[in-house]
Amino acid sequence: MASLVDERVEIPITGMTCASCAARIERGLGKLDGVTTATVNYATERATVSFNPAATTTAAFRAKIEALGYAVAEAVDDANTDNRLRNSVIIAAAFTAPLLAISMITAWQFRNWEWVAFVLSTPVIAYCGWPFHRSAFMNARHGAATMDTLVSIGSGAAYIWSVVAVTALGATRHSAHAGMAMNSNAPHVYFETGAVIVTLILLGRYFEHRSRRRAGDALRGLLALGAKTARLETGEEIPIGSLEVGDRFIVRPGEQIATDGIVRTGATAIDIAMLTGEPVPVEIGIGDAVFGATINQTGSIVVEATSVGEETALAKIAKLVETAQGSKAQVQRLADQIASIFVPIVMLIALGTLGTRLLLGNPANTAFTAAVAVLIIACPCALGLATPTALMVGTGRGAQLGIVIKGGEVLEATRRIDTVILDKTGTITHGAMRVVSEPAVCNFGSAEAMRLAASAEYASEHPIARAIVDAANRHGLVLATPTSFNAEVGFGVRAIVDGTEVNVGRASMFDAIPPALIAIAESAMQHGQTPVYFGVLEGGQCFAAAVFIVADTIRPQARAGVAALRNLGIEIVMVTGDNSAAARSVADEVGIDQVIADALPATKLDAVRALQADGKRVAVVGDGINDAPALAAADLGIAMGSGTDIAIEAGDLTLVAGDLRSAADAISLARQTLRTIKGNLFWAFAYNVAAIPLAALGLLNPMIAAGTMAGSSIFVVSNSLRLRRFQGIRHQAA
Numbered sequence: 001m002a003s004l005v006d007e008r009v010e011i012p013i014t015g016m017t018c019a020s021c022a023a024r025i026e027r028g029l030g031k032l033d034g035v036t037t038a039t040v041n042y043a044t045e046r047a048t049v050s051f052n053p054a055a056t057t058t059a060a061f062r063a064k065i066e067a068l069g070y071a072v073a074e075a076v077d078d079a080n081t082d083n084r085l086r087n088s089v090i091i092a093a094a095f096t097a098p099l100l101a102i103s104m105i106t107a108w109q110f111r112n113w114e115w116v117a118f119v120l121s122t123p124v125i126a127y128c129g130w131p132f133h134r135s136a137f138m139n140a141r142h143g144a145a146t147m148d149t150l151v152s153i154g155s156g157a158a159y160i161w162s163v164v165a166v167t168a169l170g171a172t173r174h175s176a177h178a179g180m181a182m183n184s185n186a187p188h189v190y191f192e193t194g195a196v197i198v199t200l201i202l203l204g205r206y207f208e209h210r211s212r213r214r215a216g217d218a219l220r221g222l223l224a225l226g227a228k229t230a231r232l233e234t235g236e237e238i239p240i241g242s243l244e245v246g247d248r249f250i251v252r253p254g255e256q257i258a259t260d261g262i263v264r265t266g267a268t269a270i271d272i273a274m275l276t277g278e279p280v281p282v283e284i285g286i287g288d289a290v291f292g293a294t295i296n297q298t299g300s301i302v303v304e305a306t307s308v309g310e311e312t313a314l315a316k317i318a319k320l321v322e323t324a325q326g327s328k329a330q331v332q333r334l335a336d337q338i339a340s341i342f343v344p345i346v347m348l349i350a351l352g353t354l355g356t357r358l359l360l361g362n363p364a365n366t367a368f369t370a371a372v373a374v375l376i377i378a379c380p381c382a383l384g385l386a387t388p389t390a391l392m393v394g395t396g397r398g399a400q401l402g403i404v405i406k407g408g409e410v411l412e413a414t415r416r417i418d419t420v421i422l423d424k425t426g427t428i429t430h431g432a433m434r435v436v437s438e439p440a441v442c443n444f445g446s447a448e449a450m451r452l453a454a455s456a457e458y459a460s461e462h463p464i465a466r467a468i469v470d471a472a473n474r475h476g477l478v479l480a481t482p483t484s485f486n487a488e489v490g491f492g493v494r495a496i497v498d499g500t501e502v503n504v505g506r507a508s509m510f511d512a513i514p515p516a517l518i519a520i521a522e523s524a525m526q527h528g529q530t531p532v533y534f535g536v537l538e539g540g541q542c543f544a545a546a547v548f549i550v551a552d553t554i555r556p557q558a559r560a561g562v563a564a565l566r567n568l569g570i571e572i573v574m575v576t577g578d579n580s581a582a583a584r585s586v587a588d589e590v591g592i593d594q595v596i597a598d599a600l601p602a603t604k605l606d607a608v609r610a611l612q613a614d615g616k617r618v619a620v621v622g623d624g625i626n627d628a629p630a631l632a633a634a635d636l637g638i639a640m641g642s643g644t645d646i647a648i649e650a651g652d653l654t655l656v657a658g659d660l661r662s663a664a665d666a667i668s669l670a671r672q673t674l675r676t677i678k679g680n681l682f683w684a685f686a687y688n689v690a691a692i693p694l695a696a697l698g699l700l701n702p703m704i705a706a707g708t709m710a711g712s713s714i715f716v717v718s719n720s721l722r723l724r725r726f727q728g729i730r731h732q733a734a
Contacts, residue, residue: 015070069138085206092128092199103192121191129198154375158194230258259292261303268299350374373695386680389720394673402656414670416617423622424576435471442514444545456495501537513544528582561660604630665728
């Protein structure tokens with residue numbers, strides 16, 4: 001039976017030298033039976049293949065890649081590639097420097113210096129340039145051409161021409177020595193041109209590779225984080241790979257938390273900056289969730305593991321970032337298509353240049369030099385690097401700031417966003433009920449009212465009950481265990497605490513309520529808050545003695561986040577399932593004008609579609625299961641990382657810190673990354689459009705062309721690296 005679900009595999013590839021190589025492998029893999037999609041990223045040196053495992057295997061992918069002249073690596077070894085390139089550059093430079101000197105400085109030219117030039121250039125062309133020649137040969141076998149084809153033909157032609165010329169020159173000198181006149185039109189030699197081409201391109205490739213390594217530093221940093229061992233409650237220290245779900249381990253101050261888990265003993269402050277980018281430590285206690293690789297700062301805690309290995313938050317974030325870096329934006333697909341046909345066109349232009357110049361009566365030396373310059377100047381390295389390097393740096397920087405961008409398509413979506421729909425609960429607010437003020441009391445002590453109410457509510461799991469208990473704990477009150485407890489669904493609780501009969505709940509549970517408490521409760525309800533009365537039974541009647549005001553509090557940075565989105569030219573709409581009063585109160589406090597209240601999940605989805613029907617490009621920010629349909633339907637889905645897995649899965653961007661300011665930072669970073677990609681592509685296209693005619697007209701020496709070509713690639717990568725300095729509003733404020 002055929003598999004109904006595609007599998008996905010990533011394959012490290014060695015031997016690629018330009019975007020044309022990546023395009024060839026991509027086309028080759030895409031033609032295999034059973035392959036759904038295949039993308040090859042030149043910058044990350046990886047192929048990502050989705051396939052039907054019933055129709056093909058990874059062995060077929062390896063065979064295809066090797067048949068195309070490339071190799072599958074166990075892993076991408078950046079350090080080894082750096083060393084190999086550096087050694088090649090050193091050897092090439094050692095031979096090219098004296099070769100260039102005797103070729104360019106007439107005073108240093110001695111009799112038969114051309115033969116010395118031949119000896120010095122041969123190791124550079126034959127040994128250091130061998131990867132270019134091998135790649136060109138392998139590509140030619142498959143009827144293809146890449147950047148290496150251009151370099152190989154350009155440097156090889158200069159070398160072969162010079163070998164023929166120096167042989168002819170030797171014969172001419174021999175004839176002159178025998179009494180015949182020396183031919184003033186003897187051919188020139190271009191040994192230095194071929195050697196300099198190879199040396200400069202190797203040097204450019206070395207710097208390019210180092211820059212690309214820096215582009216991937218953020219992801220490698222994420223993957224390298226995390227403790228290597230865990231100390232169990234028994235005192236035994238075990239490797240992190242041996243830790244299992246349910247194990248309890250001790251984390252002392254200053255140590256990294258081994259894996260995701262729940263605090264079972266102790267309280268502390270956790271530095272979560274490496275995971276969320278949040279600079280302020282978070283206070284946690286018993287029952288709170290903690291994440292692997294974060295740092296315990298103050299107290300000793302015991303944590304029960306809930307996720308290990310690839311299931312931890314850090315591993316999932318790293319995987320999402322890695323997937324994004326391997327994806328392709330539409331602009332990159334266009335660049336890849338152009339690069340794949342660019343090399344053959346350039347070869348035709350070079351041949352046309354050579355033929356035209358010869359037909360016009362130009363000397364063979366001049367025609368040949370112009371043709372070689374065309375080949376070298378047109379190498380499409382900058383074009384191939386323009387998108388993936390910017391994408392790598394942008395997504396990596398986002399991960400450092402707690403912003404996970406799922407792919408290149410997301411970058412393009414942000415450019416068009418003009419409207420953002422915000423959920424209220426969990427996005428603008430904390431999503432948890434909290435006592436927002438001291439209880440208002442009438443003929444009763446405030447602390448005693450809170451102690452008795454919290455003791456009565458202690459056994460309840462209702463969010464309002466937990467809010468009152470939490471408030472008592474914050475005040476350091478010692479709670480008592482009720483001797484009787486009865487929860488009345490929809491009304492409140494009745495309990496006996498320290499011999500006193502206590503009621504906590506709605507007004508209907510009380511026989512009498514002082515007008516002052518009623519006024520406070522009504523004012524709270526007008527602001528979308530929930531009043532909870534407290535009272536004791538006396539003489540068979542229950543009189544209210546206090547009122548607690550409970551609400552889902554607004555996140556401290558919500559107003560700044562809304563303002564930041566407005567500054568990006570974005571219209572904001574809040575859509576919530578809460579009632580109108582609560583929704584309007586929250587909206588007014590954070591500065592939102594448009595509100596849709598009492599919304600069901602379908603209502604949120606309808607709101608997205610209605611705005612889209614009006615021509616709006618809509619982003620949705622949410623954190624709950626009820627937000628998932630709207631997140632998926634939006635032009636851009638932004639999931640709060642503090643929310644549910646299904647919301648995070650449905651979103652295009654994930655804000656790990658759950659800070660609304662990060663939504664503005666995410667859009668700003670994505671837009672800046674896209675601007676960088678466009679700038680890179682403009683430079684790459686403009687460079688080739690301007691340089692090829694100059695080379696064809698004989699206005700560019702091949703050596704200058706080689707240096708300029710290498711410089712253009714370095715420029716593109718360096719321009720992308722500027723994204724590493726992106727800060728964002730949240731971190732500027734910090």
